[in-house]
Amino acid sequence: xxxxxxxxxxxxxxxxxxxxxxxxxxxxxxxxxxxxxxxxxxxxxxxxxxxxxxxxxxxxxxxxxxxxxxxxxxxxxxxxxxxxxxxxxxxxxxxxxxxxxxxxxxxxxxxxxxxxxxxxxxxxxxxxxxxxxxxxxxxxxxxxxxxxxxxxxxxxxxxxxxxxxxxxxxxxxxxxxxxxxxxxxxxxxxxxxxxxxxxxxxxxxxxxxxxxxxxxxxxxxxxxxxxxxxxxxxxxxxxxxxxxxxxxxxxxxxxxxxxxxxxxxxxxxxxxxxxxxxxxxxxxxxxxxxxxxxxxxxxxxxxxxxxxxxxxxxxxxxxxxxxxxxxxxxxxxxxxxxxxxxxxxxxxxxxxxxxxxxxxxxxxxxxxxxxxxxxxxxxxxxxxxxxxxxxxxxxxxxxxxxxxxxxxxxxxxxxxxxxxxxxxxxxxxxxxxxxxxxxxxxxxxxxxxxxxxxxxxxxxxxxxxxxxxxx
Numbered sequence: 089x090x091x092x093x094x095x096x097x098x099x100x101x102x103x104x105x106x107x108x109x110x111x112x113x114x115x116x117x118x119x120x121x122x123x124x125x126x127x128x129x130x131x132x133x134x135x136x137x138x139x140x141x142x143x144x145x146x147x148x149x150x151x152x153x154x155x156x157x158x159x160x161x162x163x164x165x166x167x168x169x170x171x172x173x174x175x176x177x178x179x180x181x182x183x184x185x186x187x188x189x190x191x192x193x194x195x196x197x198x199x200x201x202x203x204x205x206x207x208x209x210x211x212x213x214x215x216x217x218x219x220x221x222x223x224x225x226x227x228x229x230x231x232x233x234x235x236x237x238x239x240x241x242x243x244x245x246x247x248x249x250x251x252x253x254x255x256x257x258x259x260x261x262x263x264x265x266x267x268x269x270x271x272x273x274x275x276x277x278x279x280x281x282x283x284x285x286x287x288x289x290x291x292x293x294x295x296x297x298x299x300x301x302x303x304x305x306x307x308x309x310x311x312x313x314x315x316x317x318x319x320x321x322x323x324x325x326x327x328x329x330x331x332x333x334x335x336x337x338x339x340x341x342x343x344x345x346x347x348x349x350x351x352x353x354x355x356x357x358x359x360x361x362x363x364x365x366x367x368x369x370x371x372x373x374x375x376x377x378x379x380x381x382x383x384x385x386x387x388x389x390x391x392x393x394x395x396x397x398x399x400x401x402x403x404x405x406x407x408x409x410x411x412x413x414x415x416x417x418x419x420x421x422x423x424x425x426x427x428x429x430x431x432x433x434x435x436x437x438x439x440x441x442x443x444x445x446x447x448x449x450x451x452x453x454x455x456x457x458x459x460x461x462x463x464x465x466x467x468x469x470x471x472x473x474x475x476x477x478x479x480x481x482x483x484x485x486x487x488x489x490x491x492x493x494x495x496x497x498x499x500x501x502x503x504x505x506x507x508x509x510x511x512x513x514x515x516x517x518x519x520x521x522x523x524x525x526x527x528x529x530x531x532x533x534x535x536x537x538x539x540x541x542x543x544x545x546x547x548x549x550x551x552x553x554x555x556x557x558x559x
Contacts (some may be wrong), residue, residue, distance in 0.1 A: 276418030277489050284409070284416050291406030294399055298358035309355060310362050312343045317366045322382050329387060335359070336397065360397060364404040368411060368461075381467065389473050412436055412461040414499055417490050451498075455546075459502055466510040480518050483511055491526070491534065497541040504530065505550045512557055524558050531559075 276284070301309075312335060316328050335341050336359060340349040350356050367384050392401040409416055413436060420434040429448065437454050439446045449457070469476060469483040476482045490503050515523045531554055539547050 274413075274419050274421040275493050276416065277492065280416060280418070280489055284418070287402055287405060288409070290402050294357050294361070294403055298354045298361060301354055301358050305355070306358060308343065308348055309350070309359055312341055312348060313359060313362050314366065315343070317363070317370075320383055320387075322379070325383060325386070329390065332363075333394075356397075357399060357403075360391070360400045361403050361407075363391065364400065364407050367404070368407055384464075385467055385471070388468065389471055393473060408461065408465060411438075412458055412465070414458065414503055415462060415465040417486065417493065417503065419493060419496050419499075455498055455502060458499060459506060462503060462506045463510060466507050470511045470514050480515070483515065484519070487511075487515075487526075491530070495534075495538045495541075497538075498543055498546050501538055501542045501546045501550045504534075505546075505553050508553050508557065512553075516558060527554065527557055528559070530554065 313332070316332050316335075320328050331341070335350065336356065338350050338356075340347050342348070350359060367388065370380060370384065388404065391397050392404070394400075413420055420431075422431045422434075426434065432448055435454075436458060437448050438457075440449050440453070469486065470480075472480060487507055490500070490507070493500075495501075512523075512527075535547075535551070535554075
């Protein structure tokens with residue numbers, strides 16, 4: 089007991105010494121501060137708060153040195169837990185990026201004085217980043233006429249396949265509306281450009297409508313939807329999607345002991361946009377695996393087919409097209425005002441966090457992410473539900489566009505391979521010899537054109553897929 093008492097006395101003595109030393113230091117510091125104030129002619133910049141902060145940090149340091157290891161660890165855990173409450177999640181960052189994109193689009197639209205909106209312009213362009221840029225790709229030579237001519241007879245005649253209901257192609261190129269510049273986007277077929285402009289315009293109108301929702305309310309609505317999306321699993325799909333639809337229908341739910349419900353049409357559109365953003369955020373890490381397919385494809389299909397949420401298909405496709413323009417399909421071209429970074433962003437490159445810095449993703453990271461988004465699009469094509477037609481005409485027309493555009497290094501081979509992986513079987517069943525002829529054109533005419541500018545890995549994967557298909 090005497091030893092314990094002696095240890096306590098020593099501990100108290102150390103505390104008294106710390107307090108005494110601190111008081112002496114404080115007295116000296118006060119004297120120095122008074123001297124500074126006397127010498128200073130003006131006091132426009134107060135150094136008092138900074139001095140108080142230094143004192144506070146000094147006290148914390150002294151206390152930290154006096155604490156045992158267990159107390160230090162507990163304090164550290166409490167601080168980290170407190171900070172984590174205010175740390176933005178990946179979904180928060182994605183939503184903030186989407187908001188920045190919308191603000192940039194509005195500013196550019198105001199600046200253009202009535203010009204047609206450029207759907208690529210909304211891509212985020214942060215100023216201070218650590219650049220690790222791949223070289224901007226250059227297009228391959230224009231398709232030889234022989235390939236284009238071979239493709240034309242393969243296209244189904246009007247008697248066998250009806251023209252896509254979502255695209256109305258002008259009979260004469262000269263009839264293309266002069267108000268829509270042909271070269272404002274990039275390499276794209278005229279009829280596809282019309283459909284793309286129409287969808288982008290509709291999606292932008294929805295954005296304008298829900299942009300009136302203020303930020304606090306937006307975060308409140310997003311918090312409930314994010315809670316559902318983060319818990320969405322195959323075994324919880326039915327239960328959680330029912331809760332999501334109840335919320336979208338206006339039923340009251342509870343978030344952090346606070347009742348919340350959708351009150352206006354603008355808030356409903358905003359929630360549809362949040363759902364679309366969160367779905368795509370789940371696919372930014374790479375290719376689309378079976379687990380994600382089992383969850384997100386049924387969710388997209390279910391919402392798109394709901395008569396009360398017909399806008400979702402347009403909102404979702406609008407966001408997908410922004411992230412992956414090759415699903416339109418079109419290849420952005422380099423505008424005169426673009427530097428390398430801006431051009432890469434127009435192609436679909438995004439900034440990622442690398443340690444404590446931001447940088448543009450590498451070409452490998454970019455191609456892996458595009459692979460996943462293209463696969464999602466192709467899976468939606470063959471479901472033959474909204475917003476696509478129900479007879480595969482859109483899938484046929486889309487693939488014909490891909491083959492008739494001037495190919496680009498690597499990305500074109502991915503477009504062809506992923507489409508064949510997802511849709512070749514059903515296309516052969518539906519179009520038989522007509523689609524098999526297209527496969528022959530790819531083998532004989534298309535492969536030689538792209539193999540010199542495409543990586544050996546991508547070419548090997550494409551050839552392996554073609555070898556498994558009918559000849």
